[in-house]
Amino acid sequence: MYIVCGRIPLWAQLRTAEHAAAWGAVEAVQKVVAAIRKRIPGVRIILRADAGFANDELMAWCESQEEVYYCIGLQQNPRLLEQLRPAMAEARARQILCGGAATRQFVEFEYRTLQSWSRTRRVIGKAEVTALGDNPRFVVTNLPAGGWEEDEDRTRFEPRRLYPEMYCGRGRMENMLKEQLLDLKADRVSTHHMESNQLRLWLSTMAYLLLERIRAVGLAGSELADATVGSIRLRLLKVAAQVTVSVRRVHVRLSRSWPRRELFAGCARRMAQPELWSG
Secondary structure, eight states, X not given: OEEXXXXXXXXXXXXXXXXXXXXXXXXXXXXHHHHHHHHSTTOOEEEEEOGGGOOHHHHHHHHHSTTEEEEEEOOOOHHXXXXXXXXXXXXXXXXXXXXXXXXXXXXEEEEOOSSSOSSOEXXXXXXXXXXXXXXXXXXXXXXXXXXXXXXXXXXXXXXXXXXXXXXXXXXXXXXXXXXXXHHSOTTOOOSSOXXXXXXXXXXXXXXXXXXXXXXXXXXXXXXXXXXXXXXXIIIIISOOEEEEEOSSOEEEEEOTTOTTHHHHHHHHHHHTOGGGGOO
């Protein structure tokens, strides 16, 4: 289970397969929120997650906290599909009129499960029809439809925007997981003990965090400012150099013909400035 803020991993936990996706999520979110609030008091927090985390315990905890909101995917079922039926029919008609182009409609309604939820909640439904057929999707949220009083844009949590902008924006965070798996081998958890596998995952996460800080601080404004950690490793760090260690200094001598020599030197200078790390 990962908890990510932007490109910063805040939680990386290896779990056994007999548990549901949301197992341990409340405890993890509690610790993460407390740590964030300790550093940034009064900050507003929005939790985004896929349908595996749409359980009453997690949503109820968010609702009990001040300025903690959620936008979580919701697994479709016959009752939800029935609520979406009129919008889906309209989307199909619009697709025919548009010559087969993909069309979508968004609806909002109040919904409560028959047994597992303790209260009624706001649900956004997406009725989408593509060339491959119907594509219904749902999210449950406690974000205010009219936004917050201080918002300049009071429409960002309306159904037509909340799903594609707020919820689907979660996909950018999944890119971090792909970088860890593909570039930093976070899936190498093949020892016989859970503890040692968890340590491997933490080491991979720390390696990602180090490279992310190099990207955000040392490479800001450069050609690698938005590169993946794998590209940074190959283009910036995987290079032949002569290293000399003295009592007070570490000298790294690079070839004059290396095309990224200046980029490497500039990155090193920026990383050596503590004031650039603040915030």
